Structures are given as structure tokens and as C-alpha cells.
Amino acid sequence: MDPDIAKRLFDEGGTFVLLDVPVGTEFGIDMNTWNVGDKFRGVKMIPPGLHFIYYSAVSKEGSTAPRTGFFHWFEKEEVLARFYSAKDEEITDRRATEDELERFKANKKEMDTFLGVYPYESWKQWVSITNHISKKLLERIQPLCVTIASASNLVRREEQEENIVGEPSERKRHKGSGSATREEDLMSHLICAPGTEIRWSQILGELQFAFVCFLVAHVYDSFERWKRLIDVICRSEKALHDHPGFFMDFMTVLHFQIKLVPQDFFADIVSNNNFLIDALRKFFPNVEEEGSDALVKRAKKFKEHLQDKFEWDFEEENEDDQPVVVDL
Known part of the structure; x- marks a missing residue:
């Protein structure tokens, strides 16, 4: 140093x-x-x-x-x-x-x-990977308890309802039905303990917060949030014209995030599910149609970088979007 x-x-x-x-x-x-x-x-x-x-x-x-x-x-x-x-x-x-x-x-x-x-x-x-997380965003988005835990603190939904209304729920009074003994039924009735959940809402700073929480804090729910945010951003056509600066920042943020994800983790979770490739297959054509010259130029460089580094094919059509041939 x-x-x-x-x-x-x-x-x-x-x-x-x-x-x-x-x-x-x-x-x-x-x-x-x-x-x-x-x-x-x-x-x-x-x-x-x-x-x-x-x-x-x-x-x-x-x-x-x-x-x-x-x-x-x-x-x-x-x-x-x-x-x-x-x-x-x-x-x-x-x-x-x-x-x-x-x-x-x-x-x-x-x-x-x-x-x-x-x-x-x-x-x-x-x-x-954190430069868009402001003090104001941190105070608003982090759990009320402040702690970020990779293992969620879960409670039964009925117990929380009882704490709120002061009476046992209808399901709790009839727990003898036996359906609540099944694992999937039990899981469906578990929620994060009040005050321990991350309070999501905004986009750019939140995109970084979600990424850090899954990469560093090992919170899997944040990975799911990260995927949903990327999908929403990549599908936004009108916003490309109205907020070009936002999408410039988005590509920069995504560049550094992809750079930091361990290669084996990235291949197992991202490439196999194709969520990022599919999202960017929508994003790049949208930029070409709706984006400014500067945004189109930046997107082209970003696209070429990803193609060179990961050999991703952004021209290949998603199987779900391809026509289905039916033999009559």
C-alpha cells in the first residue's frame, strides 16, 4: 500500500x-x-x-x-x-x-x-458493486433488525396472525385435519419473522444490494430478486427512450457483477437456466430499436464482450418463443 x-x-x-x-x-x-x-x-x-x-x-x-x-x-x-x-x-x-x-x-x-x-x-x-447503494437506500431497504442472515428466521403464519389479532386462526383451531403435517404444507405456512425481511422496492441501487446479499451474505432469496430485477429492466422498452442514463449505469453495474461471480457458480446457476442470456436477448434488440446512438454503441460493446468471454449466442431464439410444429 x-x-x-x-x-x-x-x-x-x-x-x-x-x-x-x-x-x-x-x-x-x-x-x-x-x-x-x-x-x-x-x-x-x-x-x-x-x-x-x-x-x-x-x-x-x-x-x-x-x-x-x-x-x-x-x-x-x-x-x-x-x-x-x-x-x-x-x-x-x-x-x-x-x-x-x-x-x-x-x-x-x-x-x-x-x-x-x-x-x-x-x-x-x-x-x-456497491456505488449506487446510498445511505438513504440502506436505511430504507435493510431489515428493521439490521441483521442479514443467509438462513432465514422463519415463523408460522398462524402464530404471526395470532400475535396481531389476539386469537388463534381458523386453521390452527382445526389442526387435527392432518394436512398441516405434510412438509410442503408446513413450508407454505412459514414466513420471515417480522423485522428480519429485506424491504425491496427501488431498482438500480437495489440491484446492487440484491447482488451483494446473495454473493457475500449468501441469501438465496436475494439471488431470485436479482434475477427478477434484471428481467424487468431488460424488458423495459419505453424507459430506454426516457431514461438512457439509467441503462448506461445498468450495463456498467451488470459488467462488474458478472466479472465477480465465480466461474463454476456462474455456469451452474446462470447458464444452465439461461435466465441472463434470455433477458439480454430481449434487451439488446430493444436498445437497437429504442435507444440513443450512445446507448446503442455501449450495448454493442457490452454484447461483444459477453460473446467473447462466455461464447453466448444472443441471436439464438429461445425455445419457448419458437413456433411449435404439430403433425396432423
């Missing part, structure tokens, strides 16, 4: 202090993951801005628990301190007091050897 950048980050960068973490616990920030050692107390020199902090408990046998984490917008020189419960295998709700934070700040140099350095070389990569 450049000495001037290192000095500026030491003076102005954020610090995340995490105490009482068991040795071997998987800990990560943004695109970087480690198994902590016995001296670990957190991370220093964090560039100001949006970051995702996450962790997974690791058993003695080496098995890793589902990933849990949270987003945080670090201000200059901010010190964020949290505490880990080995018993519950999670970061607790306890926040450091003002006195504790002042002690951490005052002892910053003494704590230096216990704090890992944020891998600055990965910073540009992180920014490339």
Missing part, C-alpha cells in the same frame, strides 16, 4: 472492534474473509463508506455455520465496537458505551497489533 494512503487511512479510516470472538471463527468484511486467530480484536484502516461485516461460527470438526452479517456506513475516524457471544455463536445486541468507545479511541495505537488491516487492494472491487 502507498505510504501516503496508509497514513491517511490510519488517521481517517474507520475501526471495527469485535471482542470475545473464539479462535477459528470465520470473519469477513466486504470481499475479504479470514478465520480469526487468538489475537484478533477487529479491523482498522477501513475506508469511509458502505461496508458489509459478517461472520460464521466454526465447529471443532471444521463445519461452518450459515453466514450472518450487517451493513454499516463508516464515517471518517469512526470506531464501531461490538461483542461476540460464544454461547449463542453470534454478535450480541450490546453496544459499546461512550466511555468504552473513548477508551478504544485513546488506546488506538496500543490496540494496533490486535487489529487486522483492511485489504485496500480490494476496495475498488467492492465500490464497483
Whole structure:
């Protein structure tokens, strides 16, 4: 790291202090993951801005628990301190007091050897997939509980209804019918615990939020949301004429997202289902018909890049759209 950048980050960068973490616990920030050692107390020199902090408990046998984490917008020189419960295998709700934070700040140099350095070389990569996620979007879209968990906290729909109206639901009163014992029936009556769900609504920043939540936080529902958003954007014809800047940004965002997806994962989930290829087969012709000259030029370069890199054929017609030949 450049000495001037290192000095500026030491003076102005954020610090995340995490105490009482068991040795071997998987800990990560943004695109970087480690198994902590016995001296670990957190991370220093964090560039100001949006970051995702996450962790997974690791058993003695080496098995890793589902990933849990949270987003945080670090201000200059901010010190964020949290505490880990080995018993519950999670970061607790306890926040450091003002006195504790002042002690951490005052002892910053003494704590230096216990704090890992944020891998600055990965910073540009992180920014490339989060630059449209604003503070305002983060506050509106993240779960009310703030925690992002790859394993959803599910409750029965009837229990939630009972909490709201104060009476057991009709189905709960007649649970002797036996249909609720089937696995598919039970799953259909499970919902995310109130306050734990991601609050989706907007498009461009949300597209990045969904991608980060599935790539880094391992939330599969966010992958499904990412696919739906891409499909909606690629089918939008009138918006191409009205909002050309949006679609310029969309192609840039998608370029960096595709670049970061592991090749084997990308082939297994994306190519086999063909959802991205099918969406772009609609998108590129729409751009040619409705887009400005600059948008058409940018889309052509993006299309050629994908064809060269993945050998995707955007001219091939989707089997579902082809005419069906019937023998009479």
C-alpha cells in the first residue's frame, strides 16, 4: 500500500472492534474473509463508506455455520465496537458505551497489533458493486433488525396472525385435519419473522444490494430478486427512450457483477437456466430499436464482450418463443 494512503487511512479510516470472538471463527468484511486467530480484536484502516461485516461460527470438526452479517456506513475516524457471544455463536445486541468507545479511541495505537488491516487492494472491487447503494437506500431497504442472515428466521403464519389479532386462526383451531403435517404444507405456512425481511422496492441501487446479499451474505432469496430485477429492466422498452442514463449505469453495474461471480457458480446457476442470456436477448434488440446512438454503441460493446468471454449466442431464439410444429 502507498505510504501516503496508509497514513491517511490510519488517521481517517474507520475501526471495527469485535471482542470475545473464539479462535477459528470465520470473519469477513466486504470481499475479504479470514478465520480469526487468538489475537484478533477487529479491523482498522477501513475506508469511509458502505461496508458489509459478517461472520460464521466454526465447529471443532471444521463445519461452518450459515453466514450472518450487517451493513454499516463508516464515517471518517469512526470506531464501531461490538461483542461476540460464544454461547449463542453470534454478535450480541450490546453496544459499546461512550466511555468504552473513548477508551478504544485513546488506546488506538496500543490496540494496533490486535487489529487486522483492511485489504485496500480490494476496495475498488467492492465500490464497483456497491456505488449506487446510498445511505438513504440502506436505511430504507435493510431489515428493521439490521441483521442479514443467509438462513432465514422463519415463523408460522398462524402464530404471526395470532400475535396481531389476539386469537388463534381458523386453521390452527382445526389442526387435527392432518394436512398441516405434510412438509410442503408446513413450508407454505412459514414466513420471515417480522423485522428480519429485506424491504425491496427501488431498482438500480437495489440491484446492487440484491447482488451483494446473495454473493457475500449468501441469501438465496436475494439471488431470485436479482434475477427478477434484471428481467424487468431488460424488458423495459419505453424507459430506454426516457431514461438512457439509467441503462448506461445498468450495463456498467451488470459488467462488474458478472466479472465477480465465480466461474463454476456462474455456469451452474446462470447458464444452465439461461435466465441472463434470455433477458439480454430481449434487451439488446430493444436498445437497437429504442435507444440513443450512445446507448446503442455501449450495448454493442457490452454484447461483444459477453460473446467473447462466455461464447453466448444472443441471436439464438429461445425455445419457448419458437413456433411449435404439430403433425396432423
